[in-house]
Amino acid sequence: MQKLIECVPNFSEGRNKKVIDKIFSAAKKVKGVKVFELEFDKSHNRCLFTIVGSPENVLASVFESMRVATKLIDMNSHLGEHPRIGATDVIPFVPISGVSMKECVDLSKKLGKKVARELKIPVYLYEDSATRKDRVNLADVRKGEYEGLKREIKVNPDRKPDYGASSLHPTAGAVVIGARKYLVAYNVNLDTKDISIAKKIAGKIREKDGGLKAVKALGFNVGGYAQVSMNLVDFEKTNFDDTFREIEKWTKKFNVKIKSSEIYGMIPLEAVVRAIRYTFKANSFKSDQILEKKLFE
């Protein structure tokens, strides 16, 4: 199986299109990766895009984009609504196929060391790469943002970076790097306008309240109808088809029906194959049986 990971770097520039394009182009220049879905937002003053490829190629690609961002973004004049601590703000590595979480953690550390050494930017490890409990959540690492961290990093031992010096890069600040699982966004729409039913079902299925593992769920009003909106943070534990069946069970109790569902954004092939395997009791079905997959191996 081909080794494949995803990386979604976030940069603190959402207004100057020339700068955004230079960062995006730098990532694209590395061979053997696909770089796509550039998004930027003026009020957040932030951009992000997706890199997919082998671990080594993705690392090279994201590093090139960081090198450009480090040169072109000055955090001392950066204003935006979104929390941030650096020119390159966050870099998550996500296993897609043939790569373990351990390998992604190792890769994040490899990039962290390289960034500290070559770009002189202090690095914090988060999520599965975190070295301390209070660095697992991104919000905790970004506490005080660029302006607050500038002072704190020098005096507070709890803010000492995992790699690099205990002082921010003069213009590029600091960066958060880590490995995390792929997040599947999945919504189930009900044929009722009674939003309270969506809220009740969300409460039944989310992990926090004793529901399905690795499921975050909320009930919303979308276009006048009730929607159960989910983030599946580990589709190997609970996949979209599992939540569909569970919600279907609850709709019967509330005497409503599922109108439709939507997989939002991108999804790894393995999640789709798993859903087929389980739903149709096709235990031997493998992604290698997908004809198109032959073409990218």
Add this chain to the structure above:
Amino acid sequence: MQKLIECVPNFSEGRNKKVIDKIFSAAKKVKGVKVFELEFDKSHNRCLFTIVGSPENVLASVFESMRVATKLIDMNSHLGEHPRIGATDVIPFVPISGVSMKECVDLSKKLGKKVARELKIPVYLYEDSATRKDRVNLADVRKGEYEGLKREIKVNPDRKPDYGASSLHPTAGAVVIGARKYLVAYNVNLDTKDISIAKKIAGKIREKDGGLKAVKALGFNVGGYAQVSMNLVDFEKTNFDDTFREIEKWTKKFNVKIKSSEIYGMIPLEAVVRAIRYTFKANSFKSDQILEKKLFE
């Protein structure tokens, strides 16, 4: 969407591995295609493999393999159990994604003309490319096999080829070329040893007996258990998930259960995406949302 077709050429050589390898290698030499799943059988004295890529590249690849087969196989000394009329016996073009059946028909005709002109082999068009009703089925076109056709092609106007002269190539015979839909092989295993139930369900679901469109089905004994074995000859009409649900309905009437199912061999991504779309009412789900698909576009 990337244009993608499949081609599964069949050659009349299943014993001499050197010849088989030369034919296989010739197909592989063309850039931009994947060539895989070489199979050969001594008693059939026949080999086949799969080529996947853009229409033009697949045409170039299969033509190179035909050129070698024409040089190395002499039908006058060919013996084997499988019906055949030529060194290259059959060439089906199958649309996979972004390509219409019409384009595959046109491609088969383009190859047919090229083969008649450059290799001096008479060509019969079959399946969706057929120019006469009695050439739709492969068995009809191969009637009398190489030995019978050698005589008939010269005297019987009904055996006049679509392209090329009305006489066989002295060593390579004739070839059947055409376009057809992708065939999905799908089996559903029941938790009963009563094979008659599988046979009855097969009778209920196959098109021939008034069942589901584009479904061929038989009941078998596989490892002591009853199996409904299907060929889905047009998954856009009836997909594997449709047959699963239909069989599930019948199992309830016969008071048995579905034990497991199996997708046999390769399957186009679109068939899998369709199954997800329909089963989970995810009408907007598209194959473009599959992360890995980004890599082969």
